[in-house]
Amino acid sequence: MRLFAALCAALCATIVACSSAPAKKNVDAAPAEVPELAGNSEYQGVAEGNLDTAHAAFIQAMDMEMRGLQHEADSMWMLAWRYDPRSRFLSFKVAQKMLAVGADSVAFSIAKVANNLKGKKTVSQFETMAHLYLKAGIADSTRKYFVLALDSSKYQDMKLMYDYSLFLEAVQDKKELVRIYDLLLPQTNYIQSLLGRQVNLLAELRRDSALVDLFGRAHEATGQKDKLAKMVQVLVMQKRFAEVRAIADTITSSLDDDAVIIELALLSYANSPKEETLKFLKKKYYTDGVRVPELQYHLGILEHMEGEVDSAWVHLEGVHLKLSRDRTYGAQACRNLSAMAFGKNNPELAVMYAQRADSLLSGEGKVFLAIALGTAKKYEKAYALLDSMLEVWSRWRPMEAIADSAQMAVIKARAAAKYQSFQRAYADVLLLEAVNVEKHFAKDSLKMAKARELRMKAELFWESVIAEDSLNIQVRYEMAMNLERLNRIDESFAMFEYIVKSPLLGELDSASVFNYYGYTLLNLNRKPGDVEKGLALVNRALSSFAPGKAPDAIRDSKAWGLYRLGKYQEALDLMLKIDAKMFDGDKDYLEHLAAIHAALGNKTEAIKAYKKLLKIRPGDPDALKYLKGKK
Structure with a gap:
């Protein structure tokens, strides 16, 4: 140890003493070049030529390293280089020792000389040069020697590649860093830290396609489902839906990542018919045995939408408290269950x-609760x-501590939206009560006056909104x-005209808007042109649907227009x-059917329809008039 320290000190002193000698220009432009040894009397302390x-x-150094006597081995390496300074191997060995103890400038000087000596060029030598140029801040030469080292190692040295990656991060060469x-x-x-850096x-x-390939390789190598889920996420972003569905079709387990994949796969069905989406969910649930709560939730919601109420009830009732990752799912399941219970x-x-x-x-569902109470x-x-x-x-009132005006504006807007949501809910409940009165007390003038009062009170809430x-186009509708x-028809029609011409019409169910406005025009038939206009609006509603998919209510409206x-x-x-x-209990449908049969002279069918109508609406003048004339 003492010999090694003494040799280091002598070597450093010698090289410092040589600093006044003229520097030889080198292709790598190194700082403070050590003069060549041959014929250099100033290079003291090195006894050249004693090869034995x-x-x-050298033999002793190798032996000591094998026995773990590192300090003693270092001394022997220094001694061997002292007597054979033209050995490329020994020179780099000493340069590496100097680098290890922090003598960077000495190591750089020795390595620069060593790099011009004859002998076998090794990976470790190129790596040493790369690290020395890195410490010297010479990027081009650093890259050159890292590449030489990696090429020589055939890119099998993991530490060397990692060191090179740190250099590439420092110089921001992102393209090479990806490679x-x-x-x-x-x-x-596919260690997570490196994987995350590559993903970023x-x-x-x-390079989205490269991301897909990366997650695919990571999943294949590790078998970890979260990598597959990330792959599917990128595929969805690229709208490569066929591949997404192919992967989802392989899912037969019920892990958390399987739930993520199923939900991502559902995005590929966003523009597909509900029947196709329901078929996919049923296959995963019933055939493949996937039992993740998210799948059960979406299955129940779609079944409810498609009228499969009993099955929807089973699935939603069994899952609404299991969706701990997203409580809004659980709340929506409860809302659907509430609707089915009604x-x-x-x-x-x-x-x-x-x-x-x-x-x-956590108390954020009170609008729905109020409407449920009203229903x-x-x-x-x-x-x-x-x-x-x-x-x-x-x-x-907002907290006084909030000083940022932009943040204050956002908070106030949210508060105003909350207030308006309860105003609208109030109007909805008032209408629910009004409809109930109108349905059950149509002949009671006092009750009907109350219904009118409820509707006018609802209007005040809407006007406030x-x-x-x-x-707010929904409120206007x-x-x-x-x-x-x-019965304020002119005001109603003026509002409908505003709505159908509004650029915000797309926020509404436009088919419902066209049908309601059109049917009202057909039914009232107040002046010439109303029937043609009403039928045109109903046809616009029908055009929103694929052939054969239009709701029967809109077909009924068109039939009434054709009758008119x-x-x-x-x-x-x-x-x-x-x-x-x-529609067996729908008075409007029965009225239309009876009138059409009567117009065609189909007496039996007309009588049958009018009799059904009288059971629902006793005293209907058209029904009584027709049936009286047929006795």
Whole structure:
């Protein structure tokens, strides 16, 4: 150890003393070149030519390293180089020793001389040169020697590649860094830290296809499903839906990552018919045995939408409390269960699920709860809840600590939206009560006056919303329908004209807008041109659907328009395509069917339809008039 330290000190002193000698220009432009040894009297302390001594020291150094005597071995390496300074191997060995103890300038000087000596060029020598140029801040030469080292090692030296990657990060050569990470990742079994850096690089370079390949290789090498899920995510971003579905089709287990893949696969069905999406979900659930809560949730929601209520109930009821990752899913499942409970004529259960949805959302589901209470005819409870929430939000003030004006504006906008949502809910509950009164007390003038009062109160809430949000097209649509029910027809039609010409029409179910406005024109038939205009609007509603997919309610509207135009047979042909069982208790449908049959002289069918109509609407003047004349 003492010998090694003494040799290091002597060597450093010698090289410092040589610094006044003229420097020889080198291709790599190194700092403070050590003069060549031959004929250099100033290079003191090096006894050139005693090869036997050098060889003996070399043998001892090797032996000591094998026995773990590192300090003693270092001394022998120094001694061997002293007696054979023209050995490329020994010179680089000493340069590496100097580098290891922090004598960078000495190591650089020795390595520069060594690099011009004859002998076998090795990976470690190129690596040493790369590190020395890196410390000297000479990027081009650093890259040159890293590449030489990697080429010589055939890119099998993992540490060398990692060191090169750190250099590439420092010089921001992202393209080359991607190439090196591609080589390095398989050797590290796709360690997460490196994988994350490569993902960020590819994303920054917008190389989405390379990202897909990367996650695919990572999944194949590690078998980890999260890598496959990430691959599917990128495929979805690239809209490579056929590949997404092919991967989803292989899922037969019920891990968390399987749930992610299934949900991502559903995005590939966004523009597909609901029947196709439902078929996919049923196959995964029933055939492949995938039982993740997310799949069960989406299956239940779609089944509900497609009218498969019993199956939807089973799936949603079994999953609504299991969706811990996303409580909004659980809340939405409860809302669907609430709607189905109303369909089963169980309002108490419906309200219970609405309350559970509110609980899952930590009190953020009170709008739905209020409407559920109104639907259950618990009007006073609904109004009390809404009054309390309006009171809260009318008194709301932002915290004084918020000084940022942009943030303040966002917070105020959110608060205003909350207040408006409860105003709209209040209007909805008022309408629910009004409709209930109109349905059951049509002949009671006092009750009907109350219904009118409820509708006018709802209008006040909508006007308040419009005053703050004039572009709210949904509220305008609700107002237009309510005005028609209040028999304020001109105001209603003016509002409908505004809606159908609005650039925001796309925010609504335009088919419903066209059908409602068109049917009202057909039904009232107040002046010339109304029937043609109404039928044109109904046809616009029908054009929103694929052939044979239009709702029967819109077909009924068109049939009524054809009847108004005297096209009775066309009207009847269309009416006969409607599912009569679904409209057996609908007074408007029965009125239309009876009138069309009567116009065609189909007495038996007309009498049958008018008799059904009288059971629903006793005293209907058209029914009584027709049946009286047929006795």
